[in-house]
Amino acid sequence: MDKKHTRxxxxxxxxxxxxxxxxIVGMCYFMIGFGTQAGGYTSPIDLIFFLGVGIGLVTIVVYNPIAYNVFDIVRGGEIVNHRYRNKKGWQRALQTLGDLGLSMLVVILVYLSYQNINLFLVGLLGLSPETVVVAGEPFGFATLYTLFYSAITGLTDKLRAIRTGSATVCK
Structure with missing residues (x-):
């Protein structure tokens, strides 16, 4: 057999x-956080909103078509690509809303993580409460986002497996 087929x-x-x-998340943070007025406001609500919506839209328009058509994504021992590709119109609309909501939730969790890390370091180092020790930047934001996203999707996959497993037991 040929070597390239056995690798x-x-x-x-x-x-x-x-x-x-x-x-993609790091790119969105860079473009929105540093390239728009939302990154410069004193209120974080604008930045959180625009990051959540922006990352959600880029996920829907860019990430999902690439990831689910190029890679075999496995969750819980099952390839989930067919779940993405074989959806009816109303299911795709619900998935779009779910992706936007999930992006908003994860951005809020990342923001709260940054807040708690800064509060901890300010208290630990005895600095002024207005001091920002760890500022937002694309690499850290994308890493935290990816960790939270993976944890949430892992949890939902476990819940889906429990639901379908218990449904087959009840039959």
């Missing part, structure tokens, strides 16, 4: 899809 993948498709998400 194993060095990097899994899940890792590639996660790296793509990390890069």
């Amino acid at each position: 194993r993948k060095k990097i899994s498709d899940n890792a590639k899809a996660t790296l793509l998400r990390w890069w």
Whole structure:
């Protein structure tokens, strides 16, 4: 047999899809946080809103078509690409709303993480309460976003498995 057909993948498709998400989220943070007025306001509500909506829209328009058509994404031992591709119109609309909502939720969690890290460091170092020790930047934001996103989707996959597992037990 030919060697190129027997080689194993060095990097899994899940890792590639996660790296793509990390890069897209970092790019969105850079473009919105540093390239718009939302990044310069004193109130974080604008930045949180525009980041959540922006990342959600880029996920829907850019990430999902690339990731689900190029990579074999495995969750819970099952390839989930067919779940993405074989949806009816109303299911796709619900998924779009879910992606926007999930992006907003994850951005809020990342913001709260930054707030708590800064509050902890200000208290630990005895600095002024207005001091920002760890400022937002694309690499850290994208890393926290990807961690929270992975945790939430992992939890929802576990709940889906429990729901479908208990439904088959009840039959």
